[in-house]
Amino acid sequence: MSDMRPKLLIVEDDPGLQRQLRWAYEDYQLFIAGDREEAIEMLRAETPDVVTLDLGLPPDPDGTSEGFATLAEMLQIKPDTKIIVASGHGARESALSAISSGAYDFYQKPVDIDELGLIVRRAFHVHALEKENARLAEAAPEDARVLGRLITAAPEMMKVARTIERVAATQVSVLLTGASGTGKELLAQGLHDASPRRGGPFITISCAAIPEDLLEAELFGGEAGKIALAHGGTLFLDEVGDISPALQMKLLRFVRERVVGSEGGEPLVVDTRIVCATHHDLEAMIAAGAFREDLYYRLAEIVVRIPALKERPGDAALLARHFLSRFAKDMNPQVKGLAPDALAALDAWAWPGNVRELENRIKRAAIMADGKYVTAANLDLDGDRLEGGDVVNLKAARELADRRAIRRAIARTNGNISGAAKMLGISRPTLYDLLKQYQMQG
Numbered sequence: 070m071s072d073m074r075p076k077l078l079i080v081e082d083d084p085g086l087q088r089q090l091r092w093a094y095e096d097y098q099l100f101i102a103g104d105r106e107e108a109i110e111m112l113r114a115e116t117p118d119v120v121t122l123d124l125g126l127p128p129d130p131d132g133t134s135e136g137f138a139t140l141a142e143m144l145q146i147k148p149d150t151k152i153i154v155a156s157g158h159g160a161r162e163s164a165l166s167a168i169s170s171g172a173y174d175f176y177q178k179p180v181d182i183d184e185l186g187l188i189v190r191r192a193f194h195v196h197a198l199e200k201e202n203a204r205l206a207e208a209a210p211e212d213a214r215v216l217g218r219l220i221t222a223a224p225e226m227m228k229v230a231r232t233i234e235r236v237a238a239t240q241v242s243v244l245l246t247g248a249s250g251t252g253k254e255l256l257a258q259g260l261h262d263a264s265p266r267r268g269g270p271f272i273t274i275s276c277a278a279i280p281e282d283l284l285e286a287e288l289f290g291g292e293a294g295k296i297a298l299a300h301g302g303t304l305f306l307d308e309v310g311d312i313s314p315a316l317q318m319k320l321l322r323f324v325r326e327r328v329v330g331s332e333g334g335e336p337l338v339v340d341t342r343i344v345c346a347t348h349h350d351l352e353a354m355i356a357a358g359a360f361r362e363d364l365y366y367r368l369a370e371i372v373v374r375i376p377a378l379k380e381r382p383g384d385a386a387l388l389a390r391h392f393l394s395r396f397a398k399d400m401n402p403q404v405k406g407l408a409p410d411a412l413a414a415l416d417a418w419a420w421p422g423n424v425r426e427l428e429n430r431i432k433r434a435a436i437m438a439d440g441k442y443v444t445a446a447n448l449d450l451d452g453d454r455l456e457g458g459d460v461v462n463l464k465a466a467r468e469l470a471d472r473r474a475i476r477r478a479i480a481r482t483n484g485n486i487s488g489a490a491k492m493l494g495i496s497r498p499t500l501y502d503l504l505k506q507y508q509m510q511g
């Protein structure tokens with residue numbers, strides 16, 4: 070069976086230390102190089118994701134020149150390699166300049182195996198994250214786009230989009246039903262854009278947002294009314310279930326006769342296509358006498374039900390990435406993606422406000438994130454925010470990240486330590502050690 074463990078390359082010229090390190094990493098496939106030439110050869114042959122590199126290599130074992138040359142060459146060959154450099158005691162400066170040359174992290178000799186183990190593990194974790202985010206950033210946008218601006222990978226939503234495309238070419242009236250924030254307006258716009266009327270205006274009016282007397286003027290107010298403005302295009306009546314019985318009557322008359330009154334008293338003939346949306350159950354409203362049945366049948370020749378975000382598997386993450394890349398670009402360019410705990414939290418959330426809520430949360434998180442990745446805490450979906458206070462130093466930050474990842478893995482595997490260890494990419498004994506170290510038992 071092929072070895073599936075992640076590959077770690079150790080570049081170290083001291084045979085004693087080589088031996089010591091060989092025993093320390095049971096979770097990885099180890100490759101050991103004693104000088105630059107061997108290191109480069111192994112990098113090319115095995116393409117390890119993480120490398121630990123001693124800066125004092127022959128022929129300059131007491132200096133750092135050969136170490137820096139190796140670092141530069143490796144990064145040139147494989148820039149995504151996470152290289153952790155080792156510096157001698159008191160050589161903090163060279164460690165820092167290695168970081169500015171592209172090293173991922175550093176540790177100081179003499180080696181503390183536990184500390185180095187933690188750094189190596191984090192390096193693998195970060196590498197995996199970056200790879201996953203890069204893959205998704207490449208894969209998602211174009212093929213996940215339907216009807217122009219709609220983003221989805223869920224078959225339920227694809228079906229909706231296909232229906233919209235098909236009815237767009239016809240003259241039938243369409244009623245979109247679905248909860249708030251599911252994308253009804255976006256779909257109505259998509260319908261207009263896919264229809265022969267795309268060159269005409271797309272006029273929207275939200276019937277719930279305007280008091281009744283104003284709504285009447287907005288709709289029917291002669292040449293300046295929304296109905297007349299939609300001539301040659303599409304009129305989108307959002308929240309049509311909220312209009313009063315008197316206005317329902319007037320709307321019915323328009324739908325039948327296709328004319329509105331003008332200032333001069335002459336009726337204006339309006340050629341527009343009506344698309345409606347509502348989050349109400351109109352059939353129940355009809356049964357209760359709150360909505361006219363005759364109007365309903367005029368407006369709803371085709372009814373398209375839009376599934377809630379929760380009913381579209383995978384879409385929360387897909388949309389989150391889309392919104393994040395948009396907002397991060399404008400507001401916080403260092404943010405590159407979503408951390409695994411954020412993805413897990415997106416998955417677990419019920420999304421009562423649907424895509425609109427998701428969009429707002431991602432916008433806020435993009436601003437709040439202070440690293441490369443948006444976390445569950447940034448999304449405000451994280452139960453354990455108490456720990457999210459100011460981070461004192463890198464060690465504390467690592468511990469915090471470890472604790473979060475561990476707690477989440479244990480929660481997701483229902484307390485199964487073996488399963489959680491597997492999910493975290495570490496051995497069971499290592500996980501037990503961490504639980505003890507962080508006093509997370511019980």
Ligand SMILES: Nc1ncnc2c1ncn2[C@@H]1O[C@H](COP(=O)(O)OP(=O)(O)OP(=O)(O)O)[C@@H](O)[C@H]1O
Nearest residue numbers: 218219220221248249250251252253254255424425
């Ligand atoms: N599938 C999607 N892909 C990309 N953006 C989306 C998607 N669905 C919704 N949005 C965006 O989410 C926000 C809410 O969508 P929209 O206004 O269309 O929802 P709605 O159902 O009309 O909501 P409401 O009933 O509250 O008016 C908009 O900014 C819209 O662009």
